[in-house]
Amino acid sequence: MSGTDILRVNALKVHFDVGRAPGGGRKIVHAVDGVDFTVRRGSSFGIVGESGSGKSTIAQAIMRLVPITDGSVYLQEHQISGLEGQSLRDVRGKFQMVFQDPFSSLNPRKKARAAIREPLDLLDIGEARGRDGVAEDMLTAVGLHREAGRLFPHQFSGGQRQRLCIARALASRPELIVCDEPVSALDVAIQAQILNLLRQLQADMGLSYVFISHDLAVVQYICDDVAVMYLGEFVETAPAKSLFASAKHPYTWSLMSAALSPENERGTLAKRPLLGGEPPSPTAPPPGCRFAARCPFATDRCRAEKPALRGFGGGHKVACHYAGELEPPLPELKAA
Amino acid sequence: MMKSDPMTDTLPPQAEVAPPPAAKPDHPMRETMKIFLRNKSAAGGLILLLAILFATVFGPSMYGVDPLEMVWVPLSPPGDGTPLGTDYIGRDILAGVLVGGRVTLIVGAVSAIMTIVIGILVGAFAGFFGGRTDVALMKFTEFFQVLPSLLLAMVLVTIFAPSLFTIILAIGIVGWAQVARLTRAEFMRIGNLEYVKAARAAGAGNAYLMFRVILPGSLPPIIVASALVTGSSILFEAGLSFLGLGDPNQLTWGLIIGQNQNYLLDAWWTVTCPGVAIFLTVLAISLIGDGINDALNPRARKRA
Amino acid sequence: MTAQPFLEIRNLTVELPTDSGPIKVLDDISLAIRRGTTMGVVGESGCGKSMTALAIMRLLPPGFKITSGQILLDGEDITDVPDARMRELRGNEISMIFQEPMTSLNPVFTVGEQIAEAVRQHQGLDTGKAEQRAIEMLKAVQIPGAEARLNSYPHEFSGGMRQRVMIAMALACQPRLIIADEPTTALDVTVQAQIFALMRELQQETGTAIMLITHDLGAVAEMADDVAVFYAGWRIESGPAAEILRRPSHPYTSGLMSCTPRLRLGASAAEGGAALREIAGMVPQLGKMPVGCRFAPRCTRADGYCRTNVPKDVIVGPQHTAMCWKAEEEALA
Known part of the structure; x- marks a missing residue:
C-alpha cells in the first residue's frame, strides 16, 4: 500500500445465508459482491446507491460488524479483515463509525x-x-x-x-471514520450544520472518511472520490469532479435524473427519462450486467456477459460494455 | 475555531447550540420514581408491602407469643383471649401469621430471584446469539412451559422430601420459562438497535454487550414480570403447603391454612387470617408491579 | 382563481393542554388549496405540518383540540360536523397517503380486499363491482399484472409498489383532495421520481387537489402550484411555489433554500462549489416559544423589535404573504 492510502479494500464479498431456498440448497444474499477501493489519507470516499445496494454492508464489513465472506480490508499496515479479539481491539481506536439514526x-x-x-x-x-x-x-x-x-x-x-x-x-x-448516512435522518437545516462540521473536523484533524449516502448532492458536497453501487457491485467509480462532470454509466445517469432541486421547473422529472422498475433480488443476481433489466440501453450482450470495470483515464472507471459510446440523457453531461 | 470559519457566516458561536446545562441531570430512573410515587394505587401497594415486611420482621418479637406453643383453648374465636383466635391445638393464630410471613416472604423472594436469574440467562443467550443456540434453548424452554407446573412441583417435592430448599427449587424450576421468553424477545429487539452496533464498533465484546448494554435496556419489562413472579411464587408455596407438601418444620401461611382446613366451617378465623395475609401481600406486589409498568411505559408518560 | 378554494383553513389553532398551561401546536394557521392544484406544505419536523393534516382529517392524537378557527371543505365547516358526516367525508372527499407504506396497509388482508373494502364502504358498490374497481385502480397506478396482484398480500410488494397500492386506495373513491404526508421519504430516489410522475399524471386525469407535506424544497419545486412554509406552529410564508422558490420573502424560507445541497452536473461540477449556509441553532421547543417572532433567535436579520413583537401576516406580492417584520418593511418601501 502506498503511504498516502489509509484504507484499502480488496475484492470484498459479504454474503448472508438467509435460510433454505424453495428448490433445495441455501438462499444466499449477495449483499457485497467483490468491490475494490482505496481511501487516500485525509480524503473522503463516498459510496452512493439505493437501499439494498449493499452500501451499508460495506460500512459494517469495514467496522467488522458483519462477517466478511471473502476479500481483505487493510487499514494502513493492519489487515483488519483478519484480526480477532484483542488484536482487533488494539486497532479499533484507529477506525470508528457514525451511524444513521442519532436516536x-x-x-x-x-x-x-x-x-x-x-x-x-x-x-x-x-x-x-x-x-x-x-x-x-x-x-x-x-x-x-x-x-x-x-x-x-x-x-x-x-x-x-x-x-x-x-x-x-x-x-x-481515529484516522478513519465510517459515516453511514449520517445526515439522512436529520432536518435540512440541521443537515447543513452536520455536513459543515464533518468538513471542518476533516480539515482540522486530517480525518479520512468513508461516507455512505443515497443523496448525490450530499456526496458531492463532502467527497473527493465517489463509487456508485448497484446490487452489491460498483458500477462506476471516479474522482468526484470527474464523476459529476462526465458520468458514463446509465445507472449513474438515472440517479442524477431523479435528483430534485428547488431550482427545477415544475414537472422537470416528467421531462426526464426515468428509470422504471426496481432492483432485482440480491439473492439471485442475473448472470450478465446486474443493471440490464432496468437499463434503457441494454442489449443481449449485456444480459449475457458481465461487464468489468474499465478505466477511462484519471481514475474514472465504468462497468458498462458501452461506456463512452452512449449518449447521456442529461444536457449538462453532454456539454462536458 | 468555529467563529473564524468563513463558511458559517450565519452562525453564532457553536457553543450556544448546546442546551443550557440543566441544574440537575434528569436521570431516567429518577423520573420513573416520580411517576411511580404519583400513582396512588402503586404508592398504596408500596406502603402495604412495607407494612407487611415490618410486621413480619419486628412483629414476632413485639408480640412475644410462641406460635408453636399451645397457649389457649383450641378453636377459640378472635377476641376471646387471643386477638385472632387459636387453631385446632390452641396455638395463637396472630403469632402464627406474624412468624409464618417470614418464611412465606423468603420463599417468595428467593424463588422469584431464582426464576428471574435462570430466565434472564437462558433468554439472554438465546436472544443474543440466535441461530442454533436460540433454537436449542427455546426447545428446552418450551419443554418446561408445557409441563403442568403444579404437578411438576409436587413430583419434585415428593421425590426430594419437602424442605424449604426443595420447595424453592421446585418453584424456581417451573417458573422461569416465561421470563426466558420475555428476555429473549427484548434481547432480540434491542440487539438490533444501532447503539448496540455502535458499542461493538467502539470495541465492546459479547459479555459487555449482553450484560452492560442490552440487559439494562431490557430490564423494565423484566422488572414488571418479576413482581408478578414474586406474587405467584408466594401463591405457589401456599398451594404446596396447603396440599401438605410444605416443609413441616417451617411455619408458613400456606401451612397454617393447610393444617386447619378441616375446621374451615367451624372456625373460619383459622384459615381466613393467613388467607387475608397472602391476599394482601400478593395484592401489594401486583399493585407495585402495575405501578412500575405504568411508570416505565413511555406511552403513559405525558410529555409535550 | 376567483372561485372558492376547495379547502380553506381560516385562523386554525390547535392546543395541547399540559400541566403548565395549554401549548399552541398550531397557532392561527390560514391556507387555501384550489381545486385540482397541489399545495406543498414544507417545514422541519415538529413545525405543525403533519398536525395540520391530522386536524383536517379530524384524526388529532388524544388530548389535542381545535380551539379556534375554521376548516372549510367546499364551503362546509368541518371542524364541528358530526362524526358520521366526517366518516363520510374521509374516503369520499378527502383521503390520506402516509409516509410508511408498510405500516399503513393491513398485513392480513390482500391488497385487492383492502381496496375493494374501501370502495364498498364509501360508495356502496357490490362485491363484484368493487373488485372490478380495485383492478382498475391497480392498473391506474401502473402495477404490472393487476389482476394477478389483486390476491397478493402487502408484504409481497416492494416499498415502491406498496406506495402505489396506497395511492390506489386513496384514489379508489375519487376523492377531491388527497393529503400526502411525506409520501416518498421512505423510498429510493428513482422510485420517488416514479411516484411523483404518477401522482401528477393521476391529478391531470382526475382533477383532484393534493396537499403534499414534505421537508424537501426540491419536491415542492417539482410538484406544487402553491406552497405554505411552516415554522414552530406558524405558517410563516405562503404563495405561488414558483414565486416563493425564486424570491423567498421570509428569512427562514431563504435559509432553507440556501442550506439544501445542490447537485452540480457537467461543467459546474469542476468548480469547487460554495459552502452550505446554515441556519444556526434549532427549532424552539413547544412550550418554550420566544415572545416575539419565533424565528428571531435564529434569524440573521432579527432586531430588538422582532424579538418582542409577534409579526403579522402581510402581503408581499401577488397572493404571496409572509410573517416577518423585515418583509413588511421591504413590501412598504
Missing part, C-alpha cells in the same frame, strides 16, 4: 460524557482519570457545551445527538 445509536441510559468515553474505557486508551477531560474536549470540538456531558441523550435534539455521536467517534483519535 437509536446512543444508549438511552448513558450520559453524554459516559457515552463519549466508552470507546476509551473499552479499548483502554489513555489514563482512566483523564478520560472525562477528553470527553469534554470532544464535546467542544463538535460544538456542544462542556457541561452538556452531564445530560442524557433524550435531553438533546436530533442534530445535537448526531454531534454527540461524532464526538464519541472522535474520542479515540
Whole structure:
C-alpha cells in the first residue's frame, strides 16, 4: 500500500445465508459482491446507491460488524479483515463509525460524557482519570457545551445527538471514520450544520472518511472520490469532479435524473427519462450486467456477459460494455 | 475555531447550540420514581408491602407469643383471649401469621430471584446469539412451559422430601420459562438497535454487550414480570403447603391454612387470617408491579 | 382563481393542554388549496405540518383540540360536523397517503380486499363491482399484472409498489383532495421520481387537489402550484411555489433554500462549489416559544423589535404573504 492510502479494500464479498431456498440448497444474499477501493489519507470516499445496494454492508464489513465472506480490508499496515479479539481491539481506536439514526445509536441510559468515553474505557486508551477531560474536549470540538456531558441523550435534539455521536467517534483519535448516512435522518437545516462540521473536523484533524449516502448532492458536497453501487457491485467509480462532470454509466445517469432541486421547473422529472422498475433480488443476481433489466440501453450482450470495470483515464472507471459510446440523457453531461 | 470559519457566516458561536446545562441531570430512573410515587394505587401497594415486611420482621418479637406453643383453648374465636383466635391445638393464630410471613416472604423472594436469574440467562443467550443456540434453548424452554407446573412441583417435592430448599427449587424450576421468553424477545429487539452496533464498533465484546448494554435496556419489562413472579411464587408455596407438601418444620401461611382446613366451617378465623395475609401481600406486589409498568411505559408518560 | 378554494383553513389553532398551561401546536394557521392544484406544505419536523393534516382529517392524537378557527371543505365547516358526516367525508372527499407504506396497509388482508373494502364502504358498490374497481385502480397506478396482484398480500410488494397500492386506495373513491404526508421519504430516489410522475399524471386525469407535506424544497419545486412554509406552529410564508422558490420573502424560507445541497452536473461540477449556509441553532421547543417572532433567535436579520413583537401576516406580492417584520418593511418601501 502506498503511504498516502489509509484504507484499502480488496475484492470484498459479504454474503448472508438467509435460510433454505424453495428448490433445495441455501438462499444466499449477495449483499457485497467483490468491490475494490482505496481511501487516500485525509480524503473522503463516498459510496452512493439505493437501499439494498449493499452500501451499508460495506460500512459494517469495514467496522467488522458483519462477517466478511471473502476479500481483505487493510487499514494502513493492519489487515483488519483478519484480526480477532484483542488484536482487533488494539486497532479499533484507529477506525470508528457514525451511524444513521442519532436516536437509536446512543444508549438511552448513558450520559453524554459516559457515552463519549466508552470507546476509551473499552479499548483502554489513555489514563482512566483523564478520560472525562477528553470527553469534554470532544464535546467542544463538535460544538456542544462542556457541561452538556452531564445530560442524557433524550435531553438533546436530533442534530445535537448526531454531534454527540461524532464526538464519541472522535474520542479515540481515529484516522478513519465510517459515516453511514449520517445526515439522512436529520432536518435540512440541521443537515447543513452536520455536513459543515464533518468538513471542518476533516480539515482540522486530517480525518479520512468513508461516507455512505443515497443523496448525490450530499456526496458531492463532502467527497473527493465517489463509487456508485448497484446490487452489491460498483458500477462506476471516479474522482468526484470527474464523476459529476462526465458520468458514463446509465445507472449513474438515472440517479442524477431523479435528483430534485428547488431550482427545477415544475414537472422537470416528467421531462426526464426515468428509470422504471426496481432492483432485482440480491439473492439471485442475473448472470450478465446486474443493471440490464432496468437499463434503457441494454442489449443481449449485456444480459449475457458481465461487464468489468474499465478505466477511462484519471481514475474514472465504468462497468458498462458501452461506456463512452452512449449518449447521456442529461444536457449538462453532454456539454462536458 | 468555529467563529473564524468563513463558511458559517450565519452562525453564532457553536457553543450556544448546546442546551443550557440543566441544574440537575434528569436521570431516567429518577423520573420513573416520580411517576411511580404519583400513582396512588402503586404508592398504596408500596406502603402495604412495607407494612407487611415490618410486621413480619419486628412483629414476632413485639408480640412475644410462641406460635408453636399451645397457649389457649383450641378453636377459640378472635377476641376471646387471643386477638385472632387459636387453631385446632390452641396455638395463637396472630403469632402464627406474624412468624409464618417470614418464611412465606423468603420463599417468595428467593424463588422469584431464582426464576428471574435462570430466565434472564437462558433468554439472554438465546436472544443474543440466535441461530442454533436460540433454537436449542427455546426447545428446552418450551419443554418446561408445557409441563403442568403444579404437578411438576409436587413430583419434585415428593421425590426430594419437602424442605424449604426443595420447595424453592421446585418453584424456581417451573417458573422461569416465561421470563426466558420475555428476555429473549427484548434481547432480540434491542440487539438490533444501532447503539448496540455502535458499542461493538467502539470495541465492546459479547459479555459487555449482553450484560452492560442490552440487559439494562431490557430490564423494565423484566422488572414488571418479576413482581408478578414474586406474587405467584408466594401463591405457589401456599398451594404446596396447603396440599401438605410444605416443609413441616417451617411455619408458613400456606401451612397454617393447610393444617386447619378441616375446621374451615367451624372456625373460619383459622384459615381466613393467613388467607387475608397472602391476599394482601400478593395484592401489594401486583399493585407495585402495575405501578412500575405504568411508570416505565413511555406511552403513559405525558410529555409535550 | 376567483372561485372558492376547495379547502380553506381560516385562523386554525390547535392546543395541547399540559400541566403548565395549554401549548399552541398550531397557532392561527390560514391556507387555501384550489381545486385540482397541489399545495406543498414544507417545514422541519415538529413545525405543525403533519398536525395540520391530522386536524383536517379530524384524526388529532388524544388530548389535542381545535380551539379556534375554521376548516372549510367546499364551503362546509368541518371542524364541528358530526362524526358520521366526517366518516363520510374521509374516503369520499378527502383521503390520506402516509409516509410508511408498510405500516399503513393491513398485513392480513390482500391488497385487492383492502381496496375493494374501501370502495364498498364509501360508495356502496357490490362485491363484484368493487373488485372490478380495485383492478382498475391497480392498473391506474401502473402495477404490472393487476389482476394477478389483486390476491397478493402487502408484504409481497416492494416499498415502491406498496406506495402505489396506497395511492390506489386513496384514489379508489375519487376523492377531491388527497393529503400526502411525506409520501416518498421512505423510498429510493428513482422510485420517488416514479411516484411523483404518477401522482401528477393521476391529478391531470382526475382533477383532484393534493396537499403534499414534505421537508424537501426540491419536491415542492417539482410538484406544487402553491406552497405554505411552516415554522414552530406558524405558517410563516405562503404563495405561488414558483414565486416563493425564486424570491423567498421570509428569512427562514431563504435559509432553507440556501442550506439544501445542490447537485452540480457537467461543467459546474469542476468548480469547487460554495459552502452550505446554515441556519444556526434549532427549532424552539413547544412550550418554550420566544415572545416575539419565533424565528428571531435564529434569524440573521432579527432586531430588538422582532424579538418582542409577534409579526403579522402581510402581503408581499401577488397572493404571496409572509410573517416577518423585515418583509413588511421591504413590501412598504
